[in-house]
Amino acid sequence: MSTSNHFDSIADSFNRLWYFSDDYKDFVIQHIIDELTLSGEDILVDIGGGTGTFTSRLEQESCLKKAYCIEPASAMCEEASKLTNITAICGDAHTFLATKTPFTKILLKEVIHHIPEREAFWKTVHTMLPHRGKLLIITRPQHVAFPFFKAAKEAFARNQPPHELFESQLRECGFEVETTLRSHTFTLSKERWYEMLRHRFMSDLGVFSDEEIEEGIREIEENYTRESIDIIDNLIFITATKK
Template sequence: MKRANHFDTIADVFNRIWYFSDDYKDFIISHIHTDLALCSNDILADIGGGTGSFTSRLADEAHLLRAYCIEPSSAMCDEAAKLSNVTAVCSDAYTFLASQVPFTKMLFKEVIHHINDRENFWKSAYKSLPDNGKILIITRPQNIAFPFFEAAKIEFSRNQPSQEVLETQLRHGGFFITSHQRSHTFTLAKKDWYTMLRHRFMSDLGVFNDQEIEEGIVEIEQKHPGETIDILDNLIFITATKQL
């Protein structure tokens, strides 16, 4: 995973700006529970877990044996370390895997595009997982439905591996694959959406300077009049299970 230095600058406000709705969080969490089949005997490795907010909630609700938040941004990891039910590890995915820390389930929530050489990574992960261990990837189609400006949509598509590529790589790594496409729609005040864009809440926005972000907001404003904006989030959930 590439070191997410951009997130060092927004770690203290990340939970506030990367916020859609309680219903949205419930939607994501419920499907993680189901797809990973989390139980009290599990050790979860949340790769790129950021400030650990999702890691902590999963640990609490599933009564996990242990929950690791693996995060390469030191500032984000410092925020996760404040959580009493999370073990924060400032590390990239490869370094964590090489440490041979045991885990039974692994989560990649919206970070899979940061993992290089995924073919070899999946082979190593397969060896590290116990029988019936699982990996869950939560990602998006290359054509994102978010109300981004056009250049941001292009940048997202350029960085995002396709569902077909991810599934093929996982199968080559030895995993049995199941996939689901799920959608959630919510409404935000446009000022809140624009705040998220200005803070570059997704790494794909990090390539744009302040002027380009403001020009992009003007572009969005022309297409979406009014005080609120409807946001459709199309998500892909890919579950990989180790079956001997």
């Protein structure tokens, strides 16, 4: 299943599955605003913005001049289009850049591993950004602290390039690059976590059959005896600024 088809299949429940907690959302939103130094003068492009929930909040809290949610999965983009304070565009990153739509800040939250021909993408973004314009990548280490089953952790690691690769490519394009690791811990009931796994809330889980997911849940159950699970999310924020 392709990434876009995978997210089309869970579009109606995506916001619920990715809810985590209000504190988690607030944590991520505030760091995005700070890293991108968002203000009312900015035009933000959220690449792979999904259902637009983060794009919409960023627009509201920063009073942005304009906010675009770019999402290749049509069902996800349809959900985003219901939000009246953002502009949802169904398409991929390269297709959007080809439109030459102006922007001042660009966000890639947990999607950079899905973008092909990244070096060409960086070069185009660098050309299009104004002086001191910014790009922010939010990604994860190859080895996540999520309570996944062993095969899921291995699948994630295979699909997740090392963040040092992005840093190197961005510097080669002429960006100033700063990287910060931030961690947030939250607690979910095992029932809720297992529901997320069964719905394959991350695309890396899309390769597993229903039977493999259930086997993986049994593996997790052996390691967690309480009814709740503490989940540590280690996020890498890579901020690139055009000199």
